[in-house]
Amino acid sequence: MFQRCLICTDFSDGLYRLVEFVPSLAASGIKQIIFLYCVPLWEEGEIPRIDEEATAAARDRLQVAIENIPEGVEVFIETPSGRPVDQIPKAAKQYQADIILTGMPIRSLLQEKLFGSTTAALAREAKTPLLILRPQLLSTYTCEELDLRCRHLFQYLLIPHNGSHASQYLVEQITKSVKTTADNALQQCTLISVVSEGGRRELNKDIQLQEAQSQIDQAKVELEQLGLQVDTQVKTGNPYTEILDAAMVFDISAIAISSDHLGKLIEWPVRSFAGELMRRSWHPVLFFPPGQD
Numbered sequence: 001m002f003q004r005c006l007i008c009t010d011f012s013d014g015l016y017r018l019v020e021f022v023p024s025l026a027a028s029g030i031k032q033i034i035f036l037y038c039v040p041l042w043e044e045g046e047i048p049r050i051d052e053e054a055t056a057a058a059r060d061r062l063q064v065a066i067e068n069i070p071e072g073v074e075v076f077i078e079t080p081s082g083r084p085v086d087q088i089p090k091a092a093k094q095y096q097a098d099i100i101l102t103g104m105p106i107r108s109l110l111q112e113k114l115f116g117s118t119t120a121a122l123a124r125e126a127k128t129p130l131l132i133l134r135p136q137l138l139s140t141y142t143c144e145e146l147d148l149r150c151r152h153l154f155q156y157l158l159i160p161h162n163g164s165h166a167s168q169y170l171v172e173q174i175t176k177s178v179k180t181t182a183d184n185a186l187q188q189c190t191l192i193s194v195v196s197e198g199g200r201r202e203l204n205k206d207i208q209l210q211e212a213q214s215q216i217d218q219a220k221v222e223l224e225q226l227g228l229q230v231d232t233q234v235k236t237g238n239p240y241t242e243i244l245d246a247a248m249v250f251d252i253s254a255i256a257i258s259s260d261h262l263g264k265l266i267e268w269p270v271r272s273f274a275g276e277l278m279r280r281s282w283h284p285v286l287f288f289p290p291g292q293d
Contacts, residue, residue: 004098013139101130102132159174160194166258188231190246257278
């Protein structure tokens, strides 16, 4: 699905381990990999300045990435000074990255408001899709497990679909990504629609389920035209619970989501469906920012 990958690390999120798995990432179809670490400015004294020693140390730590590069793959190391939320979009634009890998710990909405989140800010401002990974998991994978994870980052997507504009936009973006990638890694999708038990009471539940099935059947046809294996699931209950349960049942690589609201509002901590999945899911979350075209 993606060929130019920007991997952002703060050396505490587990993502720095990926410097040793460049061949594995290349096996998933990625042709260009940029490893980025933002060096905090040296703030002793009246004027902040570049910390040359910290910059050199960061480059040395990331240097492993260029020791085993497969043919046809490019690897770059970037260690800009400044805030990640400023530097990551700049690097994404410079290298025309089509996916950003970033870490985000499991947090409550209150914790996010109190402590902030670079990934939350990127979801609000970036125009490039994000693959959000859990540092707690990346840090505990064995080398063998991480090798497999890197090879199958985008192999099987769980796609929540409720017939909304965001759902349709999500399918369009996945379709676009597959069509524009020569070595497509995506092989399988499961479309899932959850009819909330607190939904429209004037409609019979059977009618709502039929509507939901009809909507995801249309999306299924579109995705099957790409040569993908596509399954569908229609559930009743709490959308968050049913989708996270489905992520555990099916052998997925990531949950793909978008949003009509996230990225367009001044404040991130709005209880959007996409935002809550980002906070709750232990599975990787592939987020397509709205209106990126």
